[in-house]
Amino acid sequence: MIRSLLLATAALAIASPSLASSRAAIVPAPASDTPREGAFSLDARTVISAPANDAQAQASARYLADLLARSRGLKLAVRAPKAGERAIVLERGGPAGEAYGLTVAPQALTIRSSGDAGLFYGAVTAWQLATATPGKGAVVLPARVIEDAPRFGWRGLMLDSARHFQDVAFVKGLIDRMALSKFNTLHWHLVDDQGWRLEIKKYPKLTEVGAWRVPAGTAAAADIDPKTGKPRVIGGYYTQDQVREIVAYAAARHITIVPEIETPGHAHAPIVAYPQLGSAASPPTATSGDWGVFPYLYNVDETTFAFLDDVLTEVVALFPSRYIHVGGDEAVKDQWKSNPAVQARMKELHIGSEAQLQGWFISRIEQMLKAKGRKLVGWDEILEGGVAPDATVMSWRGIDGAIIAAKLGHDTILSPAPTLYLNHRQTNSPEEMPGRGQVVGLKEVYDYEPMPAALNADEQHHVLGVQANLWTEHVRTQDRAPLMYYPRATALAETAWSPAARKDWGDFADRLPVELDRYRSLSLPFGEAALKARALAAPSGAGAQVTLLGAEDVGQIRYTIDGSAPSPAARAYKAPFDVPLGTTVRAQAFRGQAALAPASATVIDARAARTRVSQDLKSCTQGIVLNLEDDGPVRGERARFLVDVMNPCWIYERADLSGVAEIEAAVGQIPFNFQIGADVEKIKFRPPATPAGELEVRQGSCEGAVVATLPLAPAAKSDGVTVLKAPLKGAGRADLCFSFTQKALEPLWVLDRVTLVTGHDR
Structure with missing residues (x-):
């Protein structure tokens, strides 16, 4: 009833230009925001009041006081107001749960909710009102009445700590930022092929062995640790005490952490730690610095299910969340097909296919979780081979998984790639962070509508919410993660919280500069390259x-x-x-x-x-285009290359060759650390004329005449970028195609930048 009223009120407000023009610069936009006559003066004499015997209300009051002190320099007392004092008042009553009401009047700013989360979110909105204009010190807040409630119950971000580890302070900082955007779920990806990040007391090798790896590439291989005489490893893990600390920190900000323990695939790291868990005839002996889809799956022995049950027992003791994520994605079945014991088990169970075996596997995990009072959530592949009865489906391969799940009566969460995969570039700028090559900009994220049109009203009730994911294969350092999350996460926050009828790109873009100033006031980094x-x-x-x-x-x-x-x-x-x-x-x-x-x-x-960097060049094809960072030097700045790893080939469109006598090309080499299975056979190169190979430049097309050849020998032993030069024979305006000749795939040669040099420039 409350949500229906708020939606109707929001629709009326949107229809009224006079109201729209005076809306507060709040992100995410509230369901209803009605201006009133008058104003509230907020200064150092204002107090913040909450019921003395209400611990949650007091905590929200202190949280607001801290935000105001850090952003505006106003140090407000948290206590009952004296006669005549202006106050921000948190009081019980009114909306329930995460909903709240907020009234700004000349003598008081009042936040009311009968829910703990509602009071907290009302405090966040009060802070946003106080920071709608930049600067320090006192501020005048125009009077208004806000009635607000979230559109979705699951408003999430995912952090991948398995591919690259982030420290406890970073995770807490992300939680703080999520709270300011009214997110309520942190999906924590703790286990994958490249690392196991959670301490499990019963199985210490999971972190002793599985939490560490040598990065890919010759630079890392040559970086010898004098203590061990071996290449340095990277990684880390969270102790159970640290996890409890982080979970409590999140709960205080009304954020639930949903851990992910991958099964049955993405299991390379735990199989390295305990080889008996795997299905391969020859299990891996070391964690890997490769990216992509590994073939290693858990076997289906009862001892393996006992291991997983033990792990989940410790997981649920650490995470009080209703849901536990079990992965279920990208499980290549080749090892199951070739393993006699697995095939015998299938025959014993009368299971006719490996896809059905995965369905049975996930159902076993669901039974474990159900016995522990928890619900299973998995990626949309769990729909294949028969979905577990009470499973919740997180749809990442577009929206079809969500539609199928909802029509089958399963709850679902929308998290589709590429739109909500924040490891994609935000812009074509060469300043952009490494990541997936496809550009997913701020407006694309904002415009995404998570409710599938194919669902009827009853089926829509199964849509729990929406989530954006940051996979960290290419997010090598934790300081880069906020630059990938924000400001796109803020755009998603509005989709997750605000009524669909309230969303308007132009209005959001008008409010965005104020939100960016809030980031700056708290020294919170964000991705400026796209702006x-x-x-x-x-x-x-x-x-x-x-x-x-x-x-x-x-x-x-x-x-x-x-x-x-x-x-x-x-x-x-x-x-x-x-x-x-x-x-x-x-x-x-x-x-x-x-x-x-x-x-x-x-x-x-x-x-x-006459210079173009790789990000300004066109990829000849659209295979797997990545914005990659060089593997060397180990310490210091590294070059970034935009490259299609399936076809390393670039086009300089309509290059002006008039007067050009020479070409300069800066090239690098990177490890081919991509697990792409049989697709690797599709990668072809022209044969080299010299042992190290050449960079060939062709005019007109990639099959055109060669107008320059740059031998790679001077760059062959370099971990960084090498500038090569050669005469160029061409004329007029024409496309130039750049590709490498080489005998083998490793290392992968890449183009950093190219300059056309005229006779006058020499």
Whole structure:
């Protein structure tokens, strides 16, 4: 009833331009926000009040006080107000659960909810109202009435700690940020092929062995630890005491942690620790630095199920969440097919296929969890071969899994790739973090609608909510993770919380600069690369033509060429423009009067006009395109390459070859650490003319005439980027295709950047 009322109120507010124009800059947008006459003055004399005998209300009051102290410098007392004192009052009553009401009046800002989470979220909204204008000190809050409740009960982010480990402080920091966006579920991916991150007392080798690995590549192999005489390992794990600490920290912010223990696939690391668990004739002997889908599966012996039951017993003792995630994805069945013991077990159980065997396997795990009072959730592959009766399905391969699950009567969570996979790039900028090559921008995430249209009203009740995932294969350092999460996670937060009728991209983009200022006020990093403007030049007559890129969906790019700093009044970028060589183009994206990110400054000279980095080049095909980081140097900055690992080939479109006498190409080599099964046979190279191979440049197409050949011998022993030079024979404007000749797949040669050098530039 409350949700229906809020939806109707939100729809009326959206229809009213006068109300829309005075909505508060709150993210996620509240269901109903009605302005009133008057204002509340918030200053150092204001107090925060909560019932003295109400521990949860007191905790939310202190949380609000801490936020205001850190962001506005206002240190407010938490106590009962005296006569005449202005106060922020937290009181019981009204909406239940996560819903709350908030009233701003001249004498008091009142937050009311009968639910603990509701009071907490009301406190977060009060903080957002107080930080709607940047700066420190006192602030005036316009009067208003907010009635709010979440659209979905599952509002989640996933953190992959298995591929790269993050420390306890980072996990707590992520939880803090989630709370500010009203997320309530942290899906914690603790187990995968590359690492086991959770201490299990009964099986210590899971972390003693399975939590550590040598990174892929020659640079890591040569980085010898003097204590062991072997290559240094990376990794780590969480002790059970640390997990209890993190779980309690999350609970205090009304966030539930759902752990994931992968079965039956993605089991390389635990099988290395305990080889008897595996199905392979020759089990792996070391954890791996490869990415992709490994073939190693748990076997189906009763001793293995006893192991998994023991593990889950310790897991449920640490995590009080209703749900336990058991994976179920990407389980390659080849080892089951070739294992005589597994085949005998299938015959004994009258199971006709390996897919049905996985269904039986997951059902066994569900029975274990049910006996422990928990519910199973798994990726949508658990639908194959017969889904466990009470399983909840997390749909990642598009939305079909969610639709099938709901129609079968199963609860489901929407988490589809690529839109909600935050390991994809946010922009084409060379400043972007390493990750998947496909660009998934802020607007694409915001525009995603999680409720499948194919579901009727009854089936829609099975949609628990929505979640975005950050897989960390290419997130090597934990300081990069927030740059991948934010601000896209904030866009998803609005989808997860706000009524569907309340969502509006233009309105969100208007509120975004305020949200970015909140990040800055708390020193919270976020990905600015997608919001920055950058200049890309090309030869044009005696000068250059400049194209400005960046923040296309969010802001207006403005620029100057006279040395002055861009401002909201500077020239708006609408189309490419010509400038003389030597010009400095300064550009910045604005939303209204607010800058989205720092300004860029690019000197447009002849070399810049004829240089393209790999991120500016076109991939010849669209196989597995990744924005990869070099494997060396082990310490220090590394180059980043955009490459299709199935076909390392790049196209410089419409290159101006007039006057070009030489080509410079910066190249690197990376390990081919991708588990892609039989698809590896599809990767073909032209045969080399020299032992180390060559970079070939062809004009017109990738089958065109060779116009330059750059031998790779000078770069063969380098862990970094090497600049190669060679004469180039070409003319006019034409596409240039770059590809490598080589005998074997390892190492994989990659192109970092290319420069066309004229006779005048030499």
